[in-house]
Structures are given as structure tokens and as C-alpha cells.
Amino acid sequence: MSTEVGSPVAGLATAISEVPDPVFSQVMVGPGVAVQPSGGRADAVAPVAGTVATLHPHAFVIASPGGAAILVHLGIDTVKLKGEGFELHVAKGDVVEAGQRIVTWDQSEVESHGYSSICPVVALDVAPDALTDVREDGQVVAGDLLFAVGA
Numbered sequence: 001m002s003t004e005v006g007s008p009v010a011g012l013a014t015a016i017s018e019v020p021d022p023v024f025s026q027v028m029v030g031p032g033v034a035v036q037p038s039g040g041r042a043d044a045v046a047p048v049a050g051t052v053a054t055l056h057p058h059a060f061v062i063a064s065p066g067g068a069a070i071l072v073h074l075g076i077d078t079v080k081l082k083g084e085g086f087e088l089h090v091a092k093g094d095v096v097e098a099g100q101r102i103v104t105w106d107q108s109e110v111e112s113h114g115y116s117s118i119c120p121v122v123a124l125d126v127a128p129d130a131l132t133d134v135r136e137d138g139q140v141v142a143g144d145l146l147f148a149v150g151a
Contacts, residue, residue: 003068007140008044011037015136021076024120032122033146046096057086066139066151069124070119076116085109123149
């Protein structure tokens with residue numbers, strides 16, 4: 001059974017290799033797809049149904065019942081903002097549905113501090129060939145399929 005992973009934000013889907021951070025672009029944490037957000041204040045939503053395994057203002061991991069753990073990172077180096085401009089709507093350990101609001105953030109605010117607002121969406125602890133139906137180009141809205149994980 002495969003787990004379908006939706007986009008957490010609206011924007012332009014792009015190859016993970018385009019992320020301006022080698023941890024993501026060189027697939028050190030796992031394979032995935034990046035989304036360049038449309039801009040402005042918006043919600044980042046759960047890419048899959050599951051349990052909030054890790055939660056920071058700038059990043060979160062949802063562990064799906066099928067075993068896939070999906071990392072969403074809102075921008076690059078945004079940890080340096082120490083939560084400024086991010087509003088959490090869930091707590092670690094919460095069970096969430098795909099498409100449920102997790103964080104409200106402002107991509108333009110992130111960019112005003114000199115950081116990239118690109119959002120890597122990564123499948124943790126899987127081989128690159130574990131992804132199927134990978135979408136690496138074109139406009140997406142929150143919830144659109146980015147990739148699937150598993151058999």
C-alpha cells in the first residue's frame with residue numbers, strides 16, 4: 001500500500017535538487033519534492049493523515065499509519081527566525097487529517113529576512129526509488145499530489 005503525499009502549500013512544484021540547501025538538494029534526509037510558495041500569508045497543511053511526530057514553527061513531520069514519515073520544511077534557514085511569523089495550530093502527538101491546517105506563516109516575511117521560502121517535502125528514511133508519481137513541475141494547490149511512497 002502506498003501513501004499519497006499532498007502539497008502542504010500552493011505554489012510551483014520543483015525538483016528537490018533545486019532547493020538552495022545541500023541537506024535537501026543532495027537528498028541527505030530523504031527524497032521528495034519542493035514547492036516554491038505563491039507568496040503572502042498562508043496556511044501550511046498536513047501532506048498526509050497521521051500523527052504529528054515532530055513540530056517546530058518552521059518545520060513538522062507527520063507519521064502516516066502506513067509507516068511513511070513526511071517532513072515539511074517551511075523555507076530554508078527559517079529556524080533562525082525563532083518562530084517569528086509562524087503560528088502553530090496543532091500540538092506534537094495530535095492526530096491530523098490530510099489537508100488539516102498545521103501552521104500559518106508568511107512567505108513574504110521569510111523572504112524579507114533574506115531567507116528562501118521554498119518548502120521541501122521529504123519522505124524520511126526511504127530510498128529515492130521508493131517514491132512514485134513524482135511531480136516536479138507545475139502549479140499546485142494545497143492538497144495536490146506531489147508523490148507517493150511505498151509499494
